[in-house]
Amino acid sequence: MEFQGIKNWEGLLDPLDDDLRKEILRYGEFVEAAYRCFDFDVSSPTYATCLYPESSMLANCGLDKSGYKVIKNLYATCATQMPRWTKRFPNLASPRSSWIGYVAVCDDEEEIARLGRHDVVIAYRGTATSSEWLENLRATLTCLPDDMAPENYDPPMVQSGFLSLYTTKNEGDLSLQDTIRKQIGNILDKYSDEPLSITVTGHSLGAALATLTAYDIATQFSHAPIVTVVSFGGPRVGNKSFRCQLEKSGTNVLRIVNSDDPVTKVPGFVIDDDDDDVVEKGSASVAAGMPSWIQNCMEDTQWVYAEVGKELRLSSKDSPQLSKGNVATCHDLKTYLHLVNNFAKEEHKIGQPHERSVALV
Numbered sequence: 314m315e316f317q318g319i320k321n322w323e324g325l326l327d328p329l330d331d332d333l334r335k336e337i338l339r340y341g342e343f344v345e346a347a348y349r350c351f352d353f354d355v356s357s358p359t360y361a362t363c364l365y366p367e368s369s370m371l372a373n374c375g376l377d378k379s380g381y382k383v384i385k386n387l388y389a390t391c392a393t394q395m396p397r398w399t400k401r402f403p404n405l406a407s408p409r410s411s412w413i414g415y416v417a418v419c420d421d422e423e424e425i426a427r428l429g430r431h432d433v434v435i436a437y438r439g440t441a442t443s444s445e446w447l448e449n450l451r452a453t454l455t456c457l458p459d460d461m462a463p464e465n466y467d468p469p470m471v472q473s474g475f476l477s478l479y480t481t482k483n484e485g486d487l488s489l490q491d492t493i494r495k496q497i498g499n500i501l502d503k504y505s506d507e508p509l510s511i512t513v514t515g516h517s518l519g520a521a522l523a524t525l526t527a528y529d530i531a532t533q534f535s536h537a538p539i540v541t542v543v544s545f546g547g548p549r550v551g552n553k554s555f556r557c558q559l560e561k562s563g564t565n566v567l568r569i570v571n572s573d574d575p576v577t578k579v580p581g582f583v584i585d586d587d588d589d590d591v592v593e594k595g596s597a598s599v600a601a602g603m604p605s606w607i608q609n610c611m612e613d614t615q616w617v618y619a620e621v622g623k624e625l626r627l628s629s630k631d632s633p634q635l636s637k638g639n640v641a642t643c644h645d646l647k648t649y650l651h652l653v654n655n656f657a658k659e660e661h662k663i664g665q666p667h668e669r670s671v672a673l674v
């Protein structure tokens with residue numbers, strides 16, 4: 314359970330514990346399976362759907378010995394629609410609703426014995442369709458809906474596009490949020506008398522959705538077991554109040570971050586509370602030289618992003634195979650798995666940047 318963050322990964326990240334490394338890579342493989350299952354071919358009649366049936370999905374992705382069984386496909390719906398002129402260009406076509414991941418449950422006796430519990434995995438891929446890119450660009454903060462926000466607190470706010478993908482319904486079909494709640498409710502009823510954990514994992518956009526999903530589960534189900542996020546290359550999700558409520562819910566978040574990946578630095582820019590001249594390396598926008606009264610105003614407002622959870626920070630520059638890679642390479646999931654798998658223990662850097670906040674620009 315310590316690998317699930319029950320003790321906030323203390324003593325496991327610096328240096329990186331070898332067994333925890335294996336667990337991180339294992340969850341990364343579930344995310345990679347979400348990419349492999351997705352039909353990227355825009356000319357295909359099955360574009361943006363899953364290529365395989367649930368019963369053989371993991372086997373087709375090389376995870377037939379994982380000990381997990383897929384029980385539900387997950388779809389996310391975009392609220393924004395592509396402009397009409399894009400219909401003249403088939404390669405820009407983008408459905409509003411797309412397959413984005415799956416729910417799997419560990420049902421293998423040996424794996425259950427190894428883990429000491431049944432483990433539920435919710436895995437999300439990253440951005441793949443044009444509509445999802447449009448949602449990514451909706452970077453303003455918006456309040457969580459009433460059924461996700463606690464009363465008598467500063468309003469938790471999250472990135473508009475991420476929330477839209479999580480909560481938008483599609484022509485009578487369930488939203489991603491509704492599907493998650495229904496599946497988790499069924500799972501909790503089925504395993505009510507057995508040890509259980511829920512691990513939500515994702516890359517890029519999927520990392521953001523993983524954080525929202527974990528928060529929703531932890532706050533909606535009073536009898537929820539330990540809920541953990543293992544995210545790769547995720548952008549920032551919400552404001553300080555959201556971070557506070559995420560922590561109060563007991564959700565454990567481990568963010569795997571490549572310091573050379575620009576996606577992990579957006580939306581916004583870092584304002585360091587301890588030193589006005591300290592700036593985040595590689596950031597497109599910096600706070601150095603900004604008057605302190607402006608920084609204080611931004612830190613006090615609700616319109617400010619904040620980092621969440623525990624951070625395991627890596628760098629492509631420290632890997633000979635990746636040091637000359639471009640921006641896309643730095644963000645690729647395979648890069649993250651390579652860094653976790655191959656970096657020397659003493660080169661890992663960790664942080665828990667709860668004293669940082671970022672202003673939306």
